[in-house]
Amino acid sequence: MKIQGATVLVTGANRGIGKALAEEALARGAGKVYAAARDPKTVTTPGVVPVKLDITDPAQIAELAALLTDVDIVVNNAGVALSTSIVNDDLETIRREMEVNYYGPLQVSRAFAATLTAREGHLLIVNSALSWAVIPGTSPYAATKAASWMLANGLRLELPKVGVTSLHVGYVDTDMAAHITDSKVAPVEVAREAFDGIEKDAMEVLVDGTSRQVKAALSLDPSALYGS
Numbered sequence: 001m002k003i004q005g006a007t008v009l010v011t012g013a014n015r016g017i018g019k020a021l022a023e024e025a026l027a028r029g030a031g032k033v034y035a036a037a038r039d040p041k042t043v044t045t046p047g048v049v050p051v052k053l054d055i056t057d058p059a060q061i062a063e064l065a066a067l068l069t070d071v072d073i074v075v076n077n078a079g080v081a082l083s084t085s086i087v088n089d090d091l092e093t094i095r096r097e098m099e100v101n102y103y104g105p106l107q108v109s110r111a112f113a114a115t116l117t118a119r120e121g122h123l124l125i126v127n128s129a130l131s132w133a134v135i136p137g138t139s140p141y142a143a144t145k146a147a148s149w150m151l152a153n154g155l156r157l158e159l160p161k162v163g164v165t166s167l168h169v170g171y172v173d174t175d176m177a178a179h180i181t182d183s184k185v186a187p188v189e190v191a192r193e194a195f196d197g198i199e200k201d202a203m204e205v206l207v208d209g210t211s212r213q214v215k216a217a218l219s220l221d222p223s224a225l226y227g228s
């Protein structure tokens with residue numbers, strides 16, 4: 001799908017990867033970029049159109065989808081990392097994480113399905129290397145990203161006229177990974193890879209070595225990832 005002249009909607013576009021995605025869409029000549037945020041006043045990127053969207057609010061999603069019938073590309077980026085432990089974290093927090101990271105993109109994708117089908121558009125979901133493996137302190141989050149990976153696969157089957165890309169990456173240098181001291185990918189690199197993937201109609205984009213290694217390890221015995 002061509003970005004030049006296209007109308008793009010990015011969720012969670014006020015900061016982090018979402019802000020970089022909105023900027024990259026503009027840099028590639030998108031005709032219009034809707035930068036969705038829970039609080040549109042926090043969108044600071046010149047040239048985008050700020051719109052209000054909490055991806056867990058069905059009424060806001062329905063209202064926006066009814067209004068924005070010119071969207072060619074939906075980038076499901078907004079997400080949270082709230083919990084670290086299946087056993088010790090509060091169940092409500094774990095449910096909340098699934099609500100944002102799985103049901104959020106699911107609801108947004110459903111709401112824009114008719115418009116994207118009519119326009120033969122494209123959906124991209126920002127997933128993670130943790131769609132395919134768990135490391136200590138990430139189990140509930142990883143489950144949300146595994147579910148969201150399968151959401152991308154399901155959308156591909158159900159929306160044959162829409163291109164669907166699932167993007168996977170290890171740590172990225174944003175607020176979400178501020179506590180991480182390991183090496184991190186720059187948000188602008190994620191954004192470049194994302195739009196390269198959309199331009200090529202790639203089903204999956206594996207941004208970094210971490211995501212490539214983890215995906216390759218899926219074909220091995222689980223002891224390769226989780227010990228004997």
Ligand SMILES: NC(=O)c1ccc[n+]([C@@H]2O[C@H](COP(=O)([O-])OP(=O)(O)OC[C@H]3O[C@@H](n4cnc5c(N)ncnc54)[C@H](OP(=O)(O)O)[C@@H]3O)[C@@H](O)[C@H]2O)c1
Nearest residue numbers: 012016017038054055077078079128171172174175176177
């Ligand atoms: N950073 C990493 O290491 C990493 C790695 C792999 C994948 N990812 C994924 O990349 C995506 C972006 O993460 P990031 O690193 O850019 O994180 P971030 O800097 O924490 O930004 C998260 C964004 O999501 C928005 N958001 C959260 N809940 C929302 C909701 N209910 N409705 C609408 N927007 C909501 C936030 O808005 P507010 O400003 O209103 O909170 C913010 O714009 C997420 O899906 C994340 O899981 C991140």
